[in-house]
Amino acid sequence: MASNLEYRKPQKTGQKRRNRETRQAYLFLTPALIIIIIFFVAAIAFALFMSFNKVNMFSQQFRFTGFKNYLNAFSDKVALKALSNTALFSFVVVPLQTLIALVIAYGLSSHAVKFKKTFRLIYFLPTLTSSAALTLIFMFIFNVAGPLNNFFMSIGFYNKPINFLQNPAYSLKVIMVMNIWSTVPTYMTIYLASLVDLPESFYEAAEMDGATSWDKLRYITVPYLRPITTYVLLTGIIGTFQMFDQAFIFSNGSGGPNNSTLTLALMIYNYAFGSLNTMGYACALAILLTIIIFAVSRLAEKINGGNGLQ
Amino acid sequence: MREKSKILKVILYIVLILYAIITFYPFLWALAASFKPLKEIVSGNPNIIPKHATLASYEYIFGASSLFTRWFVNSVIVSTIGTVINIFLNTMAGYALARLDFPGRQRIYYAFLAFMMVPAQILLIPNFLILSKMGLLDTLTSLILPAAINIGNIFMMRQFFLSFPKDIEEAAEVDGLGRFATFFRIVMPLARPSIATQAVFTFMGFWNNFMAPMLYISTPSKYTLTLGLQTFVSQQSGIRWDHSMAASIISILPIIVLYIIFNGYFLQGIRMDGEK
Numbered sequence: 001m002a003s004n005l006e007y008r009k010p011q012k013t014g015q016k017r018r019n020r021e022t023r024q025a026y027l028f029l030t031p032a033l034i035i036i037i038i039f040f041v042a043a044i045a046f047a048l049f050m051s052f053n054k055v056n057m058f059s060q061q062f063r064f065t066g067f068k069n070y071l072n073a074f075s076d077k078v079a080l081k082a083l084s085n086t087a088l089f090s091f092v093v094v095p096l097q098t099l100i101a102l103v104i105a106y107g108l109s110s111h112a113v114k115f116k117k118t119f120r121l122i123y124f125l126p127t128l129t130s131s132a133a134l135t136l137i138f139m140f141i142f143n144v145a146g147p148l149n150n151f152f153m154s155i156g157f158y159n160k161p162i163n164f165l166q167n168p169a170y171s172l173k174v175i176m177v178m179n180i181w182s183t184v185p186t187y188m189t190i191y192l193a194s195l196v197d198l199p200e201s202f203y204e205a206a207e208m209d210g211a212t213s214w215d216k217l218r219y220i221t222v223p224y225l226r227p228i229t230t231y232v233l234l235t236g237i238i239g240t241f242q243m244f245d246q247a248f249i250f251s252n253g254s255g256g257p258n259n260s261t262l263t264l265a266l267m268i269y270n271y272a273f274g275s276l277n278t279m280g281y282a283c284a285l286a287i288l289l290t291i292i293i294f295a296v297s298r299l300a301e302k303i304n305g306g307n308g309l310q
Numbered sequence: 311m312r313e314k315s316k317i318l319k320v321i322l323y324i325v326l327i328l329y330a331i332i333t334f335y336p337f338l339w340a341l342a343a344s345f346k347p348l349k350e351i352v353s354g355n356p357n358i359i360p361k362h363a364t365l366a367s368y369e370y371i372f373g374a375s376s377l378f379t380r381w382f383v384n385s386v387i388v389s390t391i392g393t394v395i396n397i398f399l400n401t402m403a404g405y406a407l408a409r410l411d412f413p414g415r416q417r418i419y420y421a422f423l424a425f426m427m428v429p430a431q432i433l434l435i436p437n438f439l440i441l442s443k444m445g446l447l448d449t450l451t452s453l454i455l456p457a458a459i460n461i462g463n464i465f466m467m468r469q470f471f472l473s474f475p476k477d478i479e480e481a482a483e484v485d486g487l488g489r490f491a492t493f494f495r496i497v498m499p500l501a502r503p504s505i506a507t508q509a510v511f512t513f514m515g516f517w518n519n520f521m522a523p524m525l526y527i528s529t530p531s532k533y534t535l536t537l538g539l540q541t542f543v544s545q546q547s548g549i550r551w552d553h554s555m556a557a558s559i560i561s562i563l564p565i566i567v568l569y570i571i572f573n574g575y576f577l578q579g580i581r582m583d584g585e586k
Contacts, residue, residue: 021410024489028406029418031399032459039437039456040425046436100329107326112319121569122330124576125337128565130518132536133558136543137340140551145354147339154356161354181332213318242429245520252544265431272435273525279435286431293429 047283055280062280069284079285081259082267083292089176089263090240090296097180097187098232104184105191106221124189126182131245138178139165139250165250168260175246175261183239187232194228195221230304234297241293244269264289337562344368344556351551367556378557380531381538384450385561388534389516392454396512397505399459401498404467409474419468426461430521438525452526453534457516463508470504471497507575514565535561 051069053062073079108119126134141148142164149161164170202220211219222229244265247255255262255270268289272282339358343351344367346360355361371378406412407419437456438447446452478500482492498505523537530541539561542554569576 018411022412025406025410025412025415028402028410028493032403032464033418035399035456035459036422036425036461038440039433040428043433043436043440044428046439047432050435104326104329107322110322113322113326119326119330122334124569125333125562125566128514128569129562130520130536130539132518132520132539133561136539136554136558137336139543139549140343140555141336141339143549143551145352147356147358150354150356181336185333238429242431248524249520249540249543252540268431269434273438283432283435286429286435289431290429 047286050280051284051287053280055277055283057277057279065280069281070288072281073285073288078259078262078267079264082255082262082264085172085260085262086241086243086264089172089179089243090237092176093179093183093240094233094236097183097236098229100180101184101187101232102191102222102225102229105188105195106217108188109192109195120189123185125185127185127189129182131182132249134178134182135246135249138174138181142174166257168256168258171250171257171260175243175250178246179240179243183236187236190232191225191228194225198224226304230301233300233304237296237300238293241265241289241296264292340555340558343551344559346552348550348552367552368560370553371557371560377530377533378538378560381533381535382560384532385517385535386564388450388453389513392457392516393509393513395454395458396460396463397509400463400508401467401501401505402493403459403464404469405471405493405497407464408468408471409479422461422464426465434521434525441526447526448528448532450532453516453519453522457519457522460508460512460515463512466508467501467504470501474501503575506572510568510572510575513568517565 050062052064052066054065054068055062104123107113108116113119129137140146143149144161144163144165148164153159153161162170164174198221202224203216206216206220242265243263247261247263247266248269251257251261251266253266253270255266264285268282268285270276271278271285342358342360345363345365347362347364347366350361370376407415407422433456441447441452441456446455474497478496479492482496487495518536519534520536520540523534524540527533527537533541535557539554539557542549542557
């Protein structure tokens with residue numbers, strides 16, 4: 001009997017302790033939970049609700065329209081143009097930014113290289129700079145009387161300045177260059193971090209077998225980095241499909257000239273906050289965009305064969 | 311073999327230096343342009359060194375007719391307050407998820423994971439309406455409140471506290487400190503490296519954010535720097551390259567200073583990103 005009592009006692013205080021810990025835990029979590037409930041849970045529910053309604057912001061009216069918003073998206077010429085712009089953008093930018101980041105990281109990780117800190121500071125500058133400042137600087141570089149036109153003309157590339165900013169044939173390409181240029185440093189740093197962990201003995205063994213630098217890159221470095229590459233590809237795809245700031249500033253929000261810089265995110269913004277009063281439709285488009293991003297990401301993950309999220 | 315490795319080394323340096331030039335070239339031109347009179351910029355002078363160097367652009371943007379100083383101050387306010395709030399809320403949430411045992415912990419953890427994958431586009435429209443209902447549109451609060459936490463940083467702190475030695479807290483409890491006193495006086499100071507990493511990226515996120523101010527703020531005196539920079543593009547008379555380059559350079563400076571001071575934390579942060 002006595003032993004039974006003794007056994008009970010700690011259990012009771014244990015229970016008390018657990019209650020106290022639960023209370024403390026929720027006190028620690030409450031502020032974060034409030035933000036998440038308002039700006040994530042409620043927001044997602046609200047977006048889903050609006051996507052099935054015709055929303056009139058002026059009269060604050062919601063009219064249930066079923067899947068009409070979603071179906072309309074498939075016959076919307078503007079949406080198709082934005083989709084093709086964004087897909088092309090992603091298709092060009094993601095492989096190039098990954099490749100350049102990998103090459104620069106491989107070079108920078110070599111023991112033969114000195115001044116690594118200086119190189120890194122310079123390479124890192126675009127990551128530190130806001131998209132607003134970056135876009136302005138790039139627009140300056142590419143403007144008709146700007147440094148790039150002058151440079152190309154001085155080396156005899158062409159002799160009439162090209163209007164990179166206003167010519168629809170060039171504008172999206174300028175944003176592509178700008179985007180690659182500004183995202184490479186982040187991915188390079190990610191590669192660099194995991195290259196530091198690559199055991200030197202792998203390279204030494206390969207050298208004994210007479211492997212060249214190219215062989216080492218091809219047969220050791222690239223396979224070793226595969227999981228990181230999956231991560232870089234996924235982040236790249238998500239980033240390019242959500243591209244907004246650069247296109248917005250470049251075109252002053254219009255997606256012009258001639259819809260040539262209209263991305264999906266910019267189009268959603270225009271439908272939601274433009275003069276068209278089509279917020280419900282914009283919500284449906286945002287949800288479709290999420291589905292597209294998810295599908296393309298899974299596809300890229302399958303092709304690369306690694307699991308980047310683990 | 312020797313010859314070959316020498317050639318390879320040269321090629322390596324050429325690639326690295328070439329890329330450094332490509333990266334640096336636009337910044338250098340922007341810097342040069344900020345000291346040139348507009349006439350010289352638009353005349354298509356191929357020289358990067360200013361012929362008639364002048365501080366006129368800087369005098370203009372910091373002058374009385376310009377709201378630039380105001381935007382700068384707004385950015386400092388939003389970024390500083392936003393970062394401090396983030397540090398506390400994220401660290402507290404990460405600590406609870408890692409260290410405290412309570413019913414619902416797993417469920418909350420997985421819910422957070424799922425929310426991390428929701429793209430900004432879906433949240434943007436409803437959040438605009440929610441903020442408008444709360445009467446917060448066109449206030450600096452609207453830039454801070456929805457971003458008062460960051461789920462990615464909550465995870466980072468959770469990972470950190472998972473490997474945080476338990477005996478420190480136990481010793482504090484023996485000394486009679488309660489849970490909250492232990493957390494704020496012992497645990498948080500010891501978590502400084504992780505908190506600094508989080509702080510640096512959060513500050514940069516607030517400082518460089520364009521979309522939120524663009525959507526939520528409409529009064530020019532409440533603009534942040536990024537939104538202010540955009541006004542240089544929308545001017546009817548064409549872009550004033552001299553002013554806009556000076557403004558861009560000033561907007562980058564604080565982050566570069568931050569990077570030079572907290573260099574190590576920047577690399578660590580990106581590294582953790584890569585391993586997420």
